Amino acid sequence: MHLAIHPKPTRHIEPGYHLQQTAFWGRLKKNQGRRTRAFDIVLKTPEKDSPINARTTQDSLQMGKTGPRRDILVVLRSLGPNSEMAYVPFGPELLPDEERRGRWLEKLSERLRPHLPETCVFIRYDLPWESPWAADDSRYTEEHIWLGKPRTSIREMRMNFDTKRWNLRKAPTDLLPTDTVILDLNTDRDRLLKRMKPKTRYNIRLSARKGVRVIDAGLRELPRWYEIYCETAERHGMMLNHLDYFKAALEVKSEDSASPARIHLLLAEIDKKPVAGIMLAIAGRQATYLYGASGTEKRNCMAPYALQWAAICKAKDAGCQDYDLFGTAPNPDPFHPMYGLYRFKTGFGGHMIHRQGCWDYPFDEARYRIYCASEMGGPAFAT
Numbered sequence: 111m112h113l114a115i116h117p118k119p120t121r122h123i124e125p126g127y128h129l130q131q132t133a134f135w136g137r138l139k140k141n142q143g144r145r146t147r148a149f150d151i152v153l154k155t156p157e158k159d160s161p162i163n164a165r166t167t168q169d170s171l172q173m174g175k176t177g178p179r180r181d182i183l184v185v186l187r188s189l190g191p192n193s194e195m196a197y198v199p200f201g202p203e204l205l206p207d208e209e210r211r212g213r214w215l216e217k218l219s220e221r222l223r224p225h226l227p228e229t230c231v232f233i234r235y236d237l238p239w240e241s242p243w244a245a246d247d248s249r250y251t252e253e254h255i256w257l258g259k260p261r262t263s264i265r266e267m268r269m270n271f272d273t274k275r276w277n278l279r280k281a282p283t284d285l286l287p288t289d290t291v292i293l294d295l296n297t298d299r300d301r302l303l304k305r306m307k308p309k310t311r312y313n314i315r316l317s318a319r320k321g322v323r324v325i326d327a328g329l330r331e332l333p334r335w336y337e338i339y340c341e342t343a344e345r346h347g348m349m350l351n352h353l354d355y356f357k358a359a360l361e362v363k364s365e366d367s368a369s370p371a372r373i374h375l376l377l378a379e380i381d382k383k384p385v386a387g388i389m390l391a392i393a394g395r396q397a398t399y400l401y402g403a404s405g406t407e408k409r410n411c412m413a414p415y416a417l418q419w420a421a422i423c424k425a426k427d428a429g430c431q432d433y434d435l436f437g438t439a440p441n442p443d444p445f446h447p448m449y450g451l452y453r454f455k456t457g458f459g460g461h462m463i464h465r466q467g468c469w470d471y472p473f474d475e476a477r478y479r480i481y482c483a484s485e486m487g488g489p490a491f492a493t
Contacts, residue, residue: 305459
């Protein structure tokens with residue numbers, strides 16, 4: 111497998127499948143004070159010998175003259191004086207055959223290394239690929255409930271099989287959601303409603319009877335949403351992002367790029383007073399539910415259900431084929447901290463995806479271990 115890496119401006123990143131691998135996301139991260147790099151990955155390999163399984167890349171694969179190709183966005187993040195990491199959010203999108211994933215990441219890491227700062231301690235891949243353990247029947251109960259991934263040592267052994275350096279490590283924390291619910295929007299609205307659980311369908315209709323009205327609000331309404339967001343974060347003990355973090359997402363313009371996207375702020379109002387809101391991203395064929403907040407007042411009006419239905423309809427009208435509800439518990443474990451989200455999101459009738467999560471490729475072993483020790487208490491930065 112001969113792999114070529116060609117640097118390119120981030121605005122020229124070609125459309126893929128995930129929001130986090132677009133020119134829009136690169137511009138957003140830059141506006142939030144981070145440096146970004148973009149590369150064109152080209153596999154100069156005969157098709158019969160290619161490690162890339164095009165069928166499982168959600169059709170994000172492009173074919174060059176010599177083989178498969180795809181762009182990749184890298185976000186550089188400071189870890190301290192003369193120390194940084196290269197973070198690849200939901201990338202690479204090129205998906206190799208299961209038995210060659212480790213070799214593929216090893217080769218890619220070594221090819222990227224000369225294009226990264228000398229102070230780069232490691233690369234972190236937030237892999238969008240579905241976990242190979244999700245297809246393992248032994249990881250399910252008789253009721254077809256997923257038991258989750260095995261212990262880290264087994265996962266690392268499988269990932270590093272047939273690599274030269276045995277250097278891929280499971281990161282201490284996962285940054286983007288590993289478990290999520292994806293809705294297939296390739297049908298009409300009546301069919302989408304029929305796929306939902308009866309209680310979810312009922313709550314959507316109940317919210318309308320209770321007078322919930324969903325509006326596509328603009329930047330001027332962000333402070334009103336942020337008040338609800340702060341209340342939600344405090345209630346659930348969540349990490350609190352600054353108002354400017356969300357303002358940047360609504361302000362960024364990417365229409366002049368090869369892979370634009372847009373963030374919509376949807377507010378649920380009762381008597382013109384906001385009671386809940388979400389941030390919806392639309393990029394190409396996929397829509398993503400990024401952030402949500404709901405107040406303690408008027409909870410019996412089921413505003414979150416109205417918001418999700420409005421987001422689904424908006425995504426469908428925009429031509430999206432999938433809607434990512436972006437994060438839930440991996441299974442219906444009532445003791446899991448995200449069990450409430452599991453019950454809520456699975457009610458909309460999608461299918462569960464279990465991604466592989468974050469994997470690191472260290473360049474500086476000593477400094478990498480120091481960083482991992484500091485990260486054990488939680489992720490050191492927002493994505």
